[in-house]
Amino acid sequence: MAGQPRKKLNVNRASVVHRARYAARHPERVVPYLRRTARDLWLRARHRDHVGYYRAVMASDAARDPAAAVGSRSHQRWLALGLMQFDYLREHGLTPAHRMLDIGCGNLRAGWRFIDYLEPGHYYGIDISPDILVSAKKTLVTYELQAKLPYLTISGDLTLDFLPDGHFDVVHAHSVFSHSPIEVIDECLAHVGRVLAPGGFFDFTFDRTEGREHHVLREDFYYRTETLVGLAERHGLKARFMDDWERLPHGQSKLRITAGGA
């Protein structure tokens, strides 16, 4: 597909060799990268736990540009990335009657489309960042979706303990585990089965590597598929690699989690 970002599955972005080669190819990005490194070191020194650290990263990014904070270079990309998520779930059977939990909903890049489509009260977005949730509320106003009464809630962990058993037909986390250490993913997988309705599923994207697992600045994490499939199995869940997502112009891969017997 035109414009499709090629997945570079064997690159270790944390290695010195990769970074030196990248700097030689993109000298204009060296200063911004050094600035980001310095900021992240400072934030990590102040926030020892990952959620606290990443919340501070989001506060800093969202203050500059909420669309960029959720990973979109422009409003046009923000719209396109939201549409891609929405179309994919619709093609996979999402109906207005479904109840949806959107983990790491950001500023509703896709969320506003789900809210518009689902029945009132059927969308539940959670995020660790109060700054991005303020921006999410602005998105709701922009698209005049007040009557849909979505829930937008701040979260501090992924135990999902404040949500009812068996409630959600679809749980969704787009571009969240690509920013999460394994303990955060493990916590989510330990608890998500409880909130899934019978026949429900949990889709999440991740940055895939076929080489060594690594992270960059503890902002971007790269996992092997089998690591995440194995983690799901340890929590009694089944994980399916979504081949049709690979055909879309998106750099991450997608797994679908269902209850073990489903």
Ligand SMILES: C[S@@+](CC[C@H](N)C(=O)[O-])C[C@H]1O[C@@H](n2cnc3c(N)ncnc32)[C@H](O)[C@@H]1O
């Ligand atoms: C790249 S943005 C994607 C936002 C949204 N899913 C989208 O596609 O537009 C990642 C979002 O996940 C949130 N996030 C990161 N870690 C999280 C966690 N452990 N629990 C909930 N939200 C998290 C961030 O605050 C941020 O809003």
